[in-house]
Amino acid sequence: MESSSVSAKQARSISKWLTWIQLGVAGILLISFSTLGVLYPENIRSPATIHSSIGILTTLISGYLGHRAFAIIRGGRMTIEPLRQLTTGLAGLCAVSVLAGDWLYISYQIQAQHYIQAWVQQRSYFFHQALMDFKPLIGWFPLPLSVAAAFILWQYGDATGKSRHLSLIVGILLALVWMYVLMSLILGLDLTKIRLASLLD
């Protein structure tokens, strides 16, 4: 073999690095989508930036954990420490996100300047009724579910991976958290779009 060619081991190493760089750049770009909101000249920019940045971070972490969940449900090996830390962090992020979301949703409902809810209801009553009224409730669900998952992982530690019943329950919880987080992310993005439309109207 020629000395200048790349060995299989080097190729694997390069591909691994490229994967991580790509993931990192994608993550930074995704989060900057919301953190750049801090530059907008408007009065709800601080809750909006906190809620959307934490929300996207929550989606990234719960997306990772949601994919791990299926391996956990199938009974694959699990290393408890990173899983436990990530789940605990996820529960904390959910709590912050819900509080900042309340702050925003109240202004969606009753803020004196804009009355976005009234604007939406006037134009598409069903849209508000079926989707926007669903969002503040569905966005709350990941908090108790991820707290329960974190509780099980802290309570039983390494034994969680060795018990089929416990790993099944943890896997189900993490997959459900991912589902609810995705639903509220999509509805939240929609709400942002509608808010901009109502401001331009």
Next chain:
Amino acid sequence: MNQQEAETDLLTPIPLGATAAAIVSAALGCLTLSTTYRTIAQSQLLSGKKIEIAVWPPYQSWVGSYPIHQLVGFSVWLGTWLLLYLAWRQRDVSLRPTIAVFFGLLFLATAMAWRPIGEPISHAIVQALAIR
């Protein structure tokens, strides 16, 4: 393998009591949250309440009846968790009924959160409790 063996945990048997308490109370908290939200929205008596708060959230001096359902849902979640934990922590409960109850409650919570389903049900609750 008979039914008895299939039901028992093959790897490490751990009593499921504390776990069941955690997940059932979480789902019950979700159900309480969405039911309370819908009921308050249906009841003019309750939704007319204006809660004055100066610190949270900023920019508003009153927030309508909005925080009530979260306070109720939060209290029911943590309250039932504590009670069920104290009652079940030494006991073993079966896996299947636990998961069935958990999914049932969570499904109801999601259905109540969706207004076209939740509104008629909460209307009936308001009528029954006479809090219109």
